[in-house]
Amino acid sequence: MRWSAVDIPSPHDLIIIGGGPAGCAAAVMAASVGMRSVLVEPRSLCHTLRRIPALGNVLGFTAGPALADAITADVHRSGLCEVLLSEHAEYLDADENQATVGLASGRRLTAPFAIVATGVRPAHLSETPWISHHSSSHLTTPPLWEADPSALKNRTVLVLGADRPLGTLLRAHPDLPTRLLVLHPAADDYKAEEARHDSRVELIRINHIALEEQQDGTLAATGTTNDGRTGRWPADAAFLNVGSIPATLRGLLATDASGYCPPDRQHPRVLTVGDLRSSRGQRIMIATGSGSEAALHAYYTTRLDQQRPGTPAQSFEAA
Structure with missing residues (x-):
């Protein structure tokens, strides 16, 4: 199954699926270079982080709720991210030019890139x-x-x-x-x-x-x-206390034998970040770094696309 192309131009330069530290970092970094993003999160931003009472490996913070508040404030302050709470991404597709995300509400989102930051869920x-x-x-x-x-x-x-x-x-x-x-x-x-x-x-x-x-x-x-x-x-x-299982979604995501989604196996228009990538790199600071790096990858790739003949100009400018 593949979603059909949307005829009207997308108002977004980037779709972000997941509102944890990785997804929020992607939104903030994207805004810093003038990219408009839409972030899809079924609950609240950084909801998992809020239940971590003590942090020992995050610069500047010793408790999860305080860090979650700061990250959430940064996303809203960025000004270029549309946050869709209580929305669930069900399906991901992509072609040569764009990524498409289908939501449970029936809405379809399209943009040149999709960042998947759905993380993991507790194993039963x-x-x-x-x-x-x-x-x-x-x-x-x-x-x-x-x-x-x-x-x-x-x-x-x-x-x-x-x-x-x-x-x-x-x-x-x-x-x-x-x-x-x-x-x-x-x-x-x-x-x-x-x-x-x-x-x-x-x-x-x-x-x-x-x-x-x-x-x-x-x-x-x-x-x-x-x-x-x-x-x-x-x-x-x-x-x-047995750990977590990757929280994937239907469609285009490529997984390895353990169910995780390594970045190097994905479609060029799809970027996986944060805990979804592997079991051994699951740290908050690594997640935020990967989200920021993915947003910059989308930015620079789109800038290169602009320079190719016949490619329509994008709306954003470097900050």
Whole structure:
């Protein structure tokens, strides 16, 4: 399926799908060189960033909500970005001259380039092959990033996976008395490093575990460790911390074997940025840098297009 061409000229030089740090950085950079953009976001700008209580690797900010407020203000202050909140992008297409995005509302957006900054979404228990549980059980495993610190205080807690919300929790609550049994596959080793030296954490590398609810209402995990030993780990509660899955959309996006969308595999009119690109580069500052770089790529490529014979002039000018 391909969207048909739109007859009327587009009022935008750039479509941005996703309003996290990467998408917002693209909008601000585009405005700085005179490009008009439209940003599509189904919720609020930087909504995920607002739930990160402590930041340890972002220049100038130590908490997510403050950074989210600053980024949102910059987007609105830029003056050249039309922000479409509560809109969901469903489909992406492109041809030699333009990209087209279909929205759930039925609206179609076209521009010379589309920047896709849809990021990732939390993985579910059913999407985690190294964890199993009885289907008849009423076992619940809420995500760790939603955990109320009071639910962890003076308790032994199973943390299923060593994704980065673990490090965020420890930084945000350095004096919280708790014992965290972090069961994780070998693939999480590089993420577990930031929690390795915290005395409240026991990192246990495993191959597979099964969860069960005990008669007293507490939980237990049984399984095999990475070195082949069998283990059983009882706890008062369990939280899911298994990482994320790329949040793609239908159409033209090219994915690799892990479901991510590397920039070098995309159509020339489509630029992927932020966490959507790979699992190992998921940092806020890297995301903002990639969004800014993509906007400049679109700008300079369009300037080159202007210089080719028969190419209509664009509306923007360099700042």
